[in-house]
Amino acid sequence: MSRTESAAALVTALDVLDVRFPTSEHLDGSDAMNPEPDYSAAYVVLRTDAGDGLEGHALAFTTGRGNDAQAAAIATLAPHVVGRSVAEVCDDLGGFARSLVHDPQLRWLGPEKGAIHMATGAVVNAAWDLAAKRAGRPVWRFLAEMTPEQLVAQVDFRWLSDALTPEDALEILRRAEPGREERVARLLESGYPAYTTTPGWLGYSDEKLARLAREAVADGFTQIKLKVGADLADDVRRMRTARETVGPDIRIAVDANQRWDVGPAIEWMRALAPYDPYWIEEPTSPDDILGHAAVRRALRPIKVATGEHIANRVVFKQLLQAEAVDIVQIDSARVGGVNENIAILLLAAKFGVPVCPHAGGVGLCEMVQHLSMFDYVAVTGTVEDRVIEYVDHLHEHFVDPVRVTGGRYLAPSVPGLGAQMHPDSLKDYAFPDGPVWSGRV
Amino acid sequence: MSRTESAAALVTALDVLDVRFPTSEHLDGSDAMNPEPDYSAAYVVLRTDAGDGLEGHALAFTTGRGNDAQAAAIATLAPHVVGRSVAEVCDDLGGFARSLVHDPQLRWLGPEKGAIHMATGAVVNAAWDLAAKRAGRPVWRFLAEMTPEQLVAQVDFRWLSDALTPEDALEILRRAEPGREERVARLLESGYPAYTTTPGWLGYSDEKLARLAREAVADGFTQIKLKVGADLADDVRRMRTARETVGPDIRIAVDANQRWDVGPAIEWMRALAPYDPYWIEEPTSPDDILGHAAVRRALRPIKVATGEHIANRVVFKQLLQAEAVDIVQIDSARVGGVNENIAILLLAAKFGVPVCPHAGGVGLCEMVQHLSMFDYVAVTGTVEDRVIEYVDHLHEHFVDPVRVTGGRYLAPSVPGLGAQMHPDSLKDYAFPDGPVWSGRV
Secondary structure, three states, rough: HHHHHHHEEEEEEEEEEEOOOOOHHHOOOOOOOOOOOEEEEEEEEEEEOOOOOOOEEEEEEOOOOOOOHHHHHHHHHHHHHHOHHHHHHHHOOOHHHEEEEEOHHHHHHHHOHHHHHHHHHHHHHHHHHHHHHHHHEEEHHHHHOHHHHHHHHHOOOOOOOOOOOOHHHHHHHHHHHHHHHHHHHHHHHOEEEEEEEEEEEEOOOOHHHHHHHHHHOOOOEEEEEEEOOOOOOHHHHHHHHHHHHOOOOEEEEOOOOOOOOOHHHHHHHHHHHHHEEEEEEOOOOOHHHHHHHHHHHHHHOOEEEEEEOOOOOOHEEEEEEEEOOOOOOOOOOOOOOOOHHHHHHHHHHHOOOOOOOOOOOOOOHHHHHHHHHHHHHOOOOOOOOOEEEEEEOHHHEEEOOOOEEOOOOOOOOEEEEOEEEOHHHHHOOOOOOOOHHOOOO | OOOOHHOEEEEEEEEEEEEEEOHHOOOOOOOOOOOOOOEEEEEEEEEOOOOOOOEEEEEEEOOOOHHHHHHHHHHHHHHHHOEEEHHHHHHOHHHHHHHHHHHOOOOHHHHOOHHHHHHHHHHHHHHHHHHHHHHOHHHHHHHHHOOOOHOOEEEEEOOOOOOOOOHHHHHHHHOOOHHHHHHHHHHHOOEEEEEEEEEEEOOHHHHHHHHHHHHHHHHOOOEEEEOOOOHHHHHHHHHHHHHHHHHHEEEEEOOOOOOHHHHHHHHHHHHHHHOOOOOOOOOOOOOOOHHHHHHHHHHHEEEEOHHHOOOHHHHHHHHHOOOOOOOOOOOOOOOOOHHHHHHHHHHHHHOOOOOOOOOOOOOHHHHHHHHHHHEEEEEEOOOOOOEEOOOOHHHHHHHOOOOOOOOOEOOOOEOOOOEEEEEHHHHHHOOOOOOOOOOOO
């Protein structure tokens, strides 16, 4: 494709598909607040008339009901994309992201939170997928090849300047410039550390928990995670089972999925403390910055982690300012896309807090690995105390599924963001008319 | 209607209408972040087979684009309502509200924020409208006739217990029981204090500002409000004009609609300080609890107000815990309906902070007056330093429009919540096919 063709090409369509997987039938993915999720995707395809066969694919993840409303929210963004020059969008992804976020009418539905913000994230991520494919790079390398100045231009600093300025960001990124290539080589060779949630779902028997925990350790994982918060006696028994199974050297994180008020979070965790939990994830409301800070103060040295439901960079900023978290858990599909996640990575780096992404769901592992690998190469330069969540669900539906082996994510090499699904999966699991659902609903 | 009939009656439909007013054509409602709003309603009608002719009406307010996505979010709640017993819903509005909020799949789109939470608010408010109509009472009196125990049962205390327990709430409500009847009588006689935003929109000339400010004072208002945040020199001039027009005894609030970062908010307001602004509203991100606290510390004695974009009770809780606000601005259509607003009124009462509701938009004045009047009768027992915002827009579309006279809201007497619109308005402004829009889009 010549320069001229590229400049002339337009985005011609924003397709939105409602795709759902009936995961609730097997209790995979069950936790204290999500007893019966049907993992779903409000799936986005950006099409162009460039004639190069490239499309931008991404998705917003939901847990079933409401996936149609999420799709409707995405569709409202079409006027910001369709008809725009492909080059204009792909060459200024920061400006593109800001144009969506700052729509003066749509922002009433947020601002920058809930369905409309997840919609922005899906469309922005689809643009990154397209831009990286055009560049022939997986997103993590596409990012890692940008200059510090280009990276700073991706970030919307609105509401951040009391904690992170463009100058701060530039300094962080420049500090990490030496050694970028060496770190790229190391990722290509040995990947990025992972932990697994597979053993720990609430719906599993103790036997299944122990068996899966044993397998996880045998597979090379050095950290596993258990869902907690439904029943204290059960949790004590499950935590003891897990600890006895894996021994003292494997980290066991626990995850309450927002189940508790502040006081009960502290009490419950004290009962689990004898089994050495590494972190408590989502002890309470994701909006409760001061609550997380109180839980952290009371439970130290147990770490506090949160992020998969944190609406935007302003809440992450405060979690860091208030010293409310030990671990920042970014999510690829909750906030306003790659751009806002760059802001959050920079905030975490500024405050010296490690980022351990949330993943699982549908395509979240595929997408978020790019952000952690970029963080390692170009932001923090380290993987110390950093792990990406891994859940062995639904990867078979992706064109370029994650490869996790020996407890590590192997660096993706296929151009794009990794969220592209097989056409058959999109068709079979289309809701409510695809063949998988037509007998069910 | 006999008890038996009532018990047997079912909710038969949840209708959702997309209704928009082309307000952007006149710059009414323009501010620093909302330059061209088309005030809109995702309008809800609950219908039943009770045969009594009663329906539950309410709405989610938006500013135009996205009203369809808001409507789609409301429609996802239909399975929680349609087919349920009318008596069951209306006799346990607290349980009903919780059943919507805690849908384990829909909550992924929030939790309790953005489009899905505003959807909950609209449906819950429609149920209150229906329940109050069945009781033959305007909602403020319907509430004011409940016992403290019945009121406590309306509240979802999840995530509040570190600041407000059911026992705290009961104590506040019991303390206000003596004198309820006297306060009802006083409201019926002389209404509730209002302030007006009509003079202060950014699109208005200085002459129009001065004329409208003069008229506001002549009409009996003792507080007006100016939009600020687009241009500092303009704001200084407009603020000086307003102060010179109304003299030293009229309160002038200013409203930045989230325009600033923390540092700039402080600097900008220092430039306006010589003209004695009463409060600064939405100086920064509605999610920035710590930012509001920093602004408040720096600007004292100028008061800090926020709330129209505060997603839920957990954020209000923290604004109060962090001493970040002097004024709590509830909104009838942002959070999870009457129930969550009762929680917020109780939190504000616990912390001794006055509530001055946000209103305007479409139907917000009509709905929110009930909450302030209830607050006066049964929660705080005072109107000191409390005013309800009044904007003279679009009231003609309502069956029972607010009556503001002498700078006061007269107590509504028609049963229900007040959000019911004329059938002709619903038809004429239907988007995109109603006659008002068919020529425009």
